[in-house]
Amino acid sequence: MKSFLLFLLTIFVIISIIECKNDKDDHRKSSDFRKSRESRFEMRDAMEEAMKLLYEETYKMDAEERRNLIKKFMRGHIDFREALDLVNSERKEERRVRSPERERRIQEITESLKDMNRRKRHKSTVDEDERRKSRDRERIEMREITEEAARFLFEESHMLEPNERRNIMKNFMMGKIEFEEAANLAAGSQLKERLKTNPEREKKIKEIREKFNRADKINRHNEL
Incomplete structure (x- = not known):
């Protein structure tokens, strides 16, 4: 005993x-x-x-x-x-x-456990639904940022040979180089001149880079 x-x-x-x-985990992650x-x-x-x-x-x-x-x-x-x-x-x-009292007690406990399990299954379904919606939003946001970055690189690289342009785009899309490095490579020999004559260029690069950083932070947070 x-x-x-x-x-x-x-x-x-x-x-x-x-x-x-x-x-403790829920306190950090859920309202x-x-x-x-x-x-x-x-x-x-x-x-x-x-x-x-x-x-x-x-x-x-x-x-x-x-x-x-x-x-x-x-x-x-x-x-x-x-x-x-x-x-x-x-x-x-x-x-x-x-023992009718025993039967009543059994019934109460059985119903209580069933109710708890129903709630648990419902919560799991709702949580999975929220995670799926969140992942969909993240994918859409990342696609939009990537499209914006690709347009910028395309405009910047118009003076380059087609093969050079393709390589820069491919290396950026595969994550081998960061966006800022890709933008500077895309400018090629025109980089210094563009830095002098186009102050909006740096502002745009910074804006896109920050969008990528935010999206990356959200992805890392959701993976924890």
Whole structure:
């Protein structure tokens, strides 16, 4: 009995540690931190209640059988009702008749766990939907920035040979050179003159470079 109580305590400690870590992460990443935390607390409470009842029901079981049953339930291989039905199955009908309070408690816990799972699945779907929309927005934004950069390089490189122009564009698009370097290469021998006569050129290069940097930061943040 002591070993089983220790086993339960260990599970709850692990769950609490995971929740604390998740709480910190969610606080940084989501404005729905409070709702998310409350939902996890509700799930933990429901699981604790389920574990207590399972313990009460399994006290006469063989220790190995009990561990396997708990393991299956914790891993989601069987639901709460199935776990209880596997406990002393020959006494199942007898308990159902003699203990209406037990049935009420089982029903409450079962409904609570189902509700938590429904919410979890819904949240996963919503989160995935948001991530997909975010990725779509990022792709569109990056495509627009790249098109703007390509137009600028095309205008800058009009004095170059077609082969030189293609190589600069290819190296830039493949990420081998940064935009500013590509712009200077595109200007070729005209670079010094353009720096003197076209102050708007540097402003435009800086503007496009900053757009790339912002998009890159957003991508790195979303990958964390």
